[in-house]
Amino acid sequence: MKGLVAPALGALGFVALWWLATVVQLADPVLLPSPAETFRETWAAFAEGPLWTDLQRTVVRTVQAFVIATLIGVPLGVALGAKERVYRAVEFVVDFFRSTPASALFPLFLILFGVGEGTKIAVAAFGAALVILFNSAYGVMNARRTRVLAARVMGASEGRILWDVLVWEALPQILVGMRAGISLALVIVVVAEMFIGSTDGLGQRVIRAQSLFESGLMYGVIFLAGALGYLLNLLFLLAEKRFVHWAGR
């Protein structure tokens, strides 16, 4: 409980500064509405329904992209990590596309998947899968050699070593990759909602609020997207603590 006091004070301070800035009219009220107005407009959008649907759409797309990315990234990463020489061969390609802004790939994915749900999910899954794959492979490659030898000396086959030792050794890094992956998936989904023929989703809602000068709502949706990203990150941090109880000990 005590640990929550400082962050809560920080958040209150931020809102207080924001409020102060609107009181002294630091900026045009259309560009910077007050916290109260932002809250009111966002709440209204929730109450009328569409914002709630937008939030759900974004969450569903992000989770879908993340699940696909995990199903591809973890097994492939673990397999590549176990065969280090193969990983070294594909490492450049993985690193290259990992460094490519996903938004630059939108046109390509539009050709491949058309204008629809599939494109947004596919491009987010692609970006997230590379991050997850990269982390899983490194987790396996950095597995402690002594543990592998210990398993071998106890008569474990190479397959058993992969399953009984390497996957566990890599698990902390796999979860780190999944955490980075879901954050990236959210980023890509929100951008995709803005630019690839969307009618719903938080990204679409932000850009529509902006073009309609509903600045209170725009700020509200930005905060909502921020809260969503923060929550997903927090969820994974808790999962890491729970499932990797031995990490760092």
Added chain:
Amino acid sequence: MSPLDGSGAPGVIAPRDAAITIRGLAKAFGGQPVYSGFDLDVRRGDILAIFGPNGCGKSTLINMAAGLLSVDGGTILYDGREVREVRIGYVFQNYREALFPWIRAADNIRYPLRRMGLPKREIEARLERLSADFRVRFDLARYPYELSGGQQQLVSVMRALAVEPEVLFLDEPFSALDFETTLDLRALLQAVLKRLGVTTLLVSHDLEESIALADRLLMLTRRPTTVADDLPVTLPWPRTSTTLSDPGFVALKRRCLTVFEAAVAGRPVDGAQA
């Protein structure tokens, strides 16, 4: 090759008494030979301590014997069999990195037994027997990282002995433990090993420990490694703290130190890589 007293050839052991037979062993790292034409026989049930200067290839020898490291040439046979056909146990120096921290201590001990496909009842029976043998007074349902260093290494030893190994390899098993824990663990280990008659290869950089635990002490030279001396240790079992002040023990230790110093001084240049 040996610059020393020429006692390089280990004592001949009748084939049926030999648990381990090493012939013409060759191994090089980066073109630098560590072993070339190395021969060794180990008698069944003996605890053989291997002692030598840093980097002389003590661990290399037992890692090759345990099948964890490939040989460049020669053979290492166990009663005519390859190592993968033999039940072995191995205790690593670094227990922190050798135990599996994601499963409980008891499951670490059960692990090799499950790999052997033993029935559950037999696995539990062995676990209980080991706990009694080593007078375990801590909770084996804990995770390894919740245990002290000595307890963790004890779990490693139990895991290695659970398979009822024909040969046990100990790679500096006590070097990361404090003195008191080392004495305790040493006493427990010698009692069990002598009772079960497990052929054991012990690598240690502690001369006192090597003598106290061994039936036979092999002193190695710097690279390329040869046998500087091969001594039987005939002190009576069990060896306790009073053994350490026994005149026989003291005389043996003095002789070993002389041999060791000669082995270190013998090749100061080409063996400098530690």
